Amino acid sequence: MAAFALVSWLFIAMIFFAQRAIVPALLIATVFPYLFLPEAFAIELPGLPDLSKTSAISAGLIAGLLLFGARSRSAVQLPVLKVEGRKFRFVLFSLLGAVVIGIVLTVLNNAEWLVYGRVVLPAMRPWDAIGRLFDLIILATPFFLARKYLATPETHRALCKALVLSALVYSLLMLVEFRLSPQLHNWVYGYHQHSFLQHIRDGYRPMVFLEHGLWVGFFIFSAVMAAAALWKAEKKSKWLWALAWIFIILMFSENLGAFAIGVMCLAVFFVANRKMQILFVSLLALAVVTYPALRQAQVIPLDRMILAAGSISEDRAGSLIFRINNEDRLLERVAQKPLTGWGSWGRDRIYDDTGSNIVVTDGLWIIMLGGWGWIGYIGFFGLLAAPLLFMSATARRKEMPPETIALALICAGNLIYLIPNATLTPIGLLCFGALAGFAEFDQLKQTADAVDEPLQTSRSAYGYTRFPQKQTLGQTTADLQS
Structure with missing residues (x-):
């Protein structure tokens, strides 16, 4: 069933692009595929990256755009954009270049075999750089x-x-697992996608179709912020009710970290002014990018964090404590090759004399x-943090609506979550x-709202035919209303 779902998705994705605007x-x-495709399963493809949930999503997006993107642009007039953040663009592509250069240097600097007892880890070969670049393309496609x-x-x-709409649907499935366990x-x-024992708390922590219950918690946190933004922007009671319901689901999802981040971000969103919100997300982004250096310099108050965790349980x-001890040992390993790291095949791990891996990598x-x-x-974390670090400069150029601020807080929360988790x-x-x-x-110029109802809007609503005529969205909307 898992293999059938992954392969089928490639065709389903193309149907979505054939029937709807971009x-x-x-x-x-x-x-949709992120929430429902199988986890912890991949189909091995000769000479190509494995077909997993992540690669299936990216492949579906690329195939749909290549086959049907041009038709959609003809059927719907997309907003005309111009580059204004030139410094940001330079930084963005410089960081992307750093990732690519880092991959090549890592491969070149790990040409030795590693032997630990009965375990032999292969050297990285020149063509491994191509494989890692493919992995980067697959990962970065949605970005x-x-x-x-x-x-x-x-x-x-x-x-x-x-x-918000997908979280409302997912909340019903979470209710099932609250009652019947993650099944x-x-x-x-x-099959179970992760350890069942890790999801037994005072009750059950739902996994649904995601990798772990922690991933579910972070998705629900994202939906909480999205609902808050929609209510603040539109002042419609349906979004307030959605916010209340999704927040309750988050509160009972047995995800203390996601709940704490959610409360903090909601407070910043509703209480702080725009300057303070921008300062908040910028400082969080800077802290995460520099976190390894702060850890090595022993600036992070780990003792206080342990005491705070102990006050909970x-x-x-x-x-x-277990996580910090593992990170300390891994940082010692990193210090042996600080610029390029150890590459793939588990070469960055620590092994005992029998060849058993004795560390756990979570973050x-x-x-x-x-x-x-x-x-x-x-390069990689800089790509993620750059939009947050440039928010002050962006705000001087144009207004930031509540939805954009909410996305910034979601991204800041995600960066925090990447410290203990992946x-x-x-x-x-x-x-x-x-x-x-x-x-x-x-x-450059305003067009009518082409995406206000993203889950209902189809190309036919924009007058799409096999031979699309040049027609602006504003004209099409007027025709529909008449």
């Missing part, structure tokens, strides 16, 4: 597509609506730093990319 198709073809097509306030509102993935695909304090920051060194880390998802990359496009581009 923006709603992009949103649906990213959010760069969002940068191009979700760069306006209207598309930010569409993204928020997609998050939906097992019922549909025939001994289990949480023990988990934090994306230590995974990136150990695998690709400081060059790759700064929760960088296609939906999160859509948010980062949408902010990057907002910082880089300005809209």
